[in-house]
Amino acid sequence: MLIAGLDIGTTGCKISVFKETGEFAGKVYQEYTVIRTQNEHEVDSSAIWAAVRQIIRKASDQYGVINGIGITSFGESFVLLDEKDEPLHPAMLYTDPRGQEECAALTAKLGAEKIIQITGLNPHSMYSLPKLMWIKNHRPEIFARARRVCLMEDYIVYLLSKKAQIDYSLASRTMAFDIHSLSWSKEILQAAKIDAGIFSIPVPTGTSAGKIRRALATELGISEDAEIVSVSHDQVAAAIGSGVFEKSLAVDGAGTVECITPVFSDLKHIKQLAENHYSIVPYIIPGTYVCYAFSFTGGALVKWFVDNLAGYAAQQAKRKEISIYRELEDNWGNAPTGLLVLPHFAGAATPYMDAGSKGAIVGLTLANTQHDIHLAIMEGVCYEMLLNIRQLEKAGIMISQLHATGGGANSRVWMQMKADVLNLPVTALQSVEAGATGSAMLVGVATGIFANLNDAAKLMVVPKETYYPRREVHEEYLKYYERYQMLYQAIRPLV
Numbered sequence: 001m002l003i004a005g006l007d008i009g010t011t012g013c014k015i016s017v018f019k020e021t022g023e024f025a026g027k028v029y030q031e032y033t034v035i036r037t038q039n040e041h042e043v044d045s046s047a048i049w050a051a052v053r054q055i056i057r058k059a060s061d062q063y064g065v066i067n068g069i070g071i072t073s074f075g076e077s078f079v080l081l082d083e084k085d086e087p088l089h090p091a092m093l094y095t096d097p098r099g100q101e102e103c104a105a106l107t108a109k110l111g112a113e114k115i116i117q118i119t120g121l122n123p124h125s126m127y128s129l130p131k132l133m134w135i136k137n138h139r140p141e142i143f144a145r146a147r148r149v150c151l152m153e154d155y156i157v158y159l160l161s162k163k164a165q166i167d168y169s170l171a172s173r174t175m176a177f178d179i180h181s182l183s184w185s186k187e188i189l190q191a192a193k194i195d196a197g198i199f200s201i202p203v204p205t206g207t208s209a210g211k212i213r214r215a216l217a218t219e220l221g222i223s224e225d226a227e228i229v230s231v232s233h234d235q236v237a238a239a240i241g242s243g244v245f246e247k248s249l250a251v252d253g254a255g256t257v258e259c260i261t262p263v264f265s266d267l268k269h270i271k272q273l274a275e276n277h278y279s280i281v282p283y284i285i286p287g288t289y290v291c292y293a294f295s296f297t298g299g300a301l302v303k304w305f306v307d308n309l310a311g312y313a314a315q316q317a318k319r320k321e322i323s324i325y326r327e328l329e330d331n332w333g334n335a336p337t338g339l340l341v342l343p344h345f346a347g348a349a350t351p352y353m354d355a356g357s358k359g360a361i362v363g364l365t366l367a368n369t370q371h372d373i374h375l376a377i378m379e380g381v382c383y384e385m386l387l388n389i390r391q392l393e394k395a396g397i398m399i400s401q402l403h404a405t406g407g408g409a410n411s412r413v414w415m416q417m418k419a420d421v422l423n424l425p426v427t428a429l430q431s432v433e434a435g436a437t438g439s440a441m442l443v444g445v446a447t448g449i450f451a452n453l454n455d456a457a458k459l460m461v462v463p464k465e466t467y468y469p470r471r472e473v474h475e476e477y478l479k480y481y482e483r484y485q486m487l488y489q490a491i492r493p494l495v
Contacts, residue, residue, distance in 0.1 A: 002066045003447065004059065005439025007234060008048060008073035008152045010034060010093065015055045016436030017063045020449050022459030024431065025063045028055040035090070039097060042090035045079040045155060052156055053220060060221035068447045069160070069222075070206075070229040070439035072237040073152035075173035078128045080135065081148040085159070088142050091152070092131045099130030102137065102192075106130065109191050116271055118188060119172065120179045120280025120289070124353075127175035133192050146198065153230060154200040160216060161228040163209035166200040168282040169236040177202065179282055179289070205232045205240075205284045206442035229446045231439045233281065235261055235292055240284055241438030242403040242429060243461035245453065247288065250399045251434065252418070252426065254408025257349075258298025258381050261290050262392065262399050269395035276351035276391050284453070291397070293388035296346040297359070298381050299408050304345065305377055313370045328374040329413040334473060336480050337372045339363045341380030342487045351391050352488065358495040362487065378414050379477075382421035383484040389422060402426045403461075405434035412465070419467040421477045430462040437461070 001020040007013065012031040019025055030051040034043050060066055076094040079087050092098060103125040107115065115123045125131070128151065136143040150158055151173065154166035171177040171184075176192070176199070178185040184196040209228045217224040231237050235253065239261045242251040250262035265288045273280060278291040297304075306314075306324055317327035345359035361373065389399060402424055408414055409428040419426045431437050441456035443449075450456040 001449065002064055003068045003440050003443040003449065004066050004070070005231070005237070005436035005443070006052065006056070006069050006071045006156070007237070007435050007439065008052070008071065008156060009234070010043065010074050013048060013051050013055060014436070015059045015069070016433055016440065017059050017066065018440040018460070020444070022456070024433070026059075027433070027436070028058045028062070030055045034093070041093040041096040043077065043093060045087045045091045045152075048152065049156070049159060056220045056222065066222040066226060068227040068229065068443040069212075070231040070443040070446075071153050071156050072231040072234050072435055072439050073156070073170065075151065075170060075233050076126055076128050077152060078132065078174075079150045079152070079155045080142065080146040081150065082145050083147050085148070088145055089135060089139065094126040096131065097125070099125035099134045102133035103130035106133065106188075106192055110188065113271065115175070115188065116274040118178050118180070118185050119175055120270055120274060121172070121175050122274040122277055122279075123175065127173060129175040129188070129192055129194070132194060136194070148200075149198045150200060153232070157209050157228055157230050158200070160212050161209040162213060163228070164200040165203045165207060165209055165230050167205040167207065167230045167232050168202055169205055169232040171199075171202045172279070172281050173233060174199075179280060182282060203230055205236060205282075206230070206446060208446045227443065227447050229443050231442050232284075234435050235259060236281060236283065236290060237438035238405065238434040239263070239290055239438070240441060240453065241431070241434035241436065241461065242405050243457040244403055245285060245457075248398055248400040250402055252402040252404040253406050253434070254298060254404050254414070255406035256298065256300045257294055257296055258385060258408075259292055259294035260385055260388065260399075260402070261292055262397050263288055263290055264397045265289065266396055272395045276395075277353040278350055278392070278395070291392075292350070293385065293392060294349045295343055295381060295384045296349045297343045299406065301343050301345055301359075301377050301381065302374070305374055310370050310374065313374075325411065328371055329411065331371045332375055332413050336477055337376045337379060338480070339368065339372060339376035339379070340480065340484055340487055341376045342491055343377065343380045343384055344488070348488065350388055354492070357488065357492055360487070360491045375413075378417055379421065379480075380484075382418050383481050385418075386422055386481055387485060399424060404428045406432055409464075412467075415465070415467045419469045420473040421481070423469045423474045425466055425468050427466040428464045430464045431460070
């Protein structure tokens with residue numbers, strides 16, 4: 001019996017197939033085009049649906065009959081469907097500049113604190129609701145034809161099963177969801193003049209939408225009894241797939257974006273969290289939540305350096321017949337480089353959310369090498385996450401251990417560096433596909449393969465190695481972290 005996790009990303013979708021024993025069987029990936037202009041950032045939802053059908057068909061051809069699919073997706077972007085379930089408008093990405101005036105108007109009407117208290121979000125035009133208001137205001141003829149609004153998870157779930165449901169974690173990315181009552185906020189939607197009935201029904205993460213449509217099962221080559229499961233926002237799926245179920249645990253998503261996602265239950269600091277741009281999201285365990293502390297550049301910054309500035313190291317690696325990453329990391333001396341890197345090369349994420357912030361490398365001398373800069377970039381990401389962890393601690397969220405996943409978890413140097421800088425044990429997991437693993441775990445529970453998530457985790461969440469902080473090294477890093485805390489304020493007025 002095969003189960004699968006389907007992950008809808010911004011630029012491509014991926015299906016990961018697992019055996020009922022929890023063993024990874026393989027994956028299929030398909031890209032689609034994102035269109036970005038100065039005023040519009042969009043993706044064609046029809047292209048996403050076509051890509052989804054292609055990869056499911058390819059996966060069934062390569063790995064066998066699939067008996068259940070869980071869907072997770074990126075957040076915020078939505079699809080407007082007409083009475084024939086045809087898209088009416090391209091899906092706007094969270095970076096799309098439209099909706100700013102609508103967000104300001106809604107905030108002026110309700111007050112930022114009211115929106116924060118209901119949604120756990122600091123009002124921002126990145127979320128779905130302001131952009132939906134923009135369409136109503138600027139494309140009224142299109143909005144008038146809309147019969148349904150879906151985010152990407154419930155869009156694909158709906159097309160596969162004809163059940164219009166959205167899990168709580170993704171619903172919270174709309175800025176229209178009440179995280180306390182776990183329902184659409186009548187107060188916010190009335191203020192926005194949007195009918196709540198246009199949205200899908202909110203359901204708990206991991207809820208089955210029933211069987212796949214029979215005609216699609218034939219087209220895609222999967223079981224007619226295949227369960228379609230609403231999983232979650234992609235970061236929540238990664239937390240589940242990392243076995244992060246207890247308060248004080250957090251997943252460290254060491255991928256293109258660096259994201260720490262802790263579990264907590266106390267909402268008394270909701271205002272403080274939201275004002276520092278930590279969005280509060282309902283989690284899989286009733287009464288618990290997660291939030292996202294992240295940097296736009298984690299692995300992306302390391303790759304940028306390797307692709308653009310590490311030519312000599314690349315030559316040396318080729319001569320030695322080793323990877324360039326090993327070449328750059330082999331000289332780590334278990335001590336700070338003495339350089340400071342502000343990793344805002346794609347703007348600043350939490351706690352600033354400053355798109356205009358720029359990156360910087362400070363402290364260079366003629367004695368520094370490519371190896372030093374590479375390691376300093378890794379240090380800068382660690383310092384940025386320590387800054388976030390300190391902010392979370394002020395709001396009562398205490399982290400005792402990280403479970404690391406993503407490509408960065410394969411670097412023993414970076415994992416040890418994180419443990420030393422953050423002063424936390426960091427456990428790297430065998431699977432770098434935490435989101436896909438989490439999706440498959442929930443499908444396994446929904447289809448009865450696993451009794452519960454803990455049983456699924458015993459098979460599918462496999463620790464690879466735990467890195468423990470070293471007190472003396474941590475104290476050395478702290479000396480540089482004290483300076484790092486001042487770096488953003490020093491650099492920002494200059495660029």
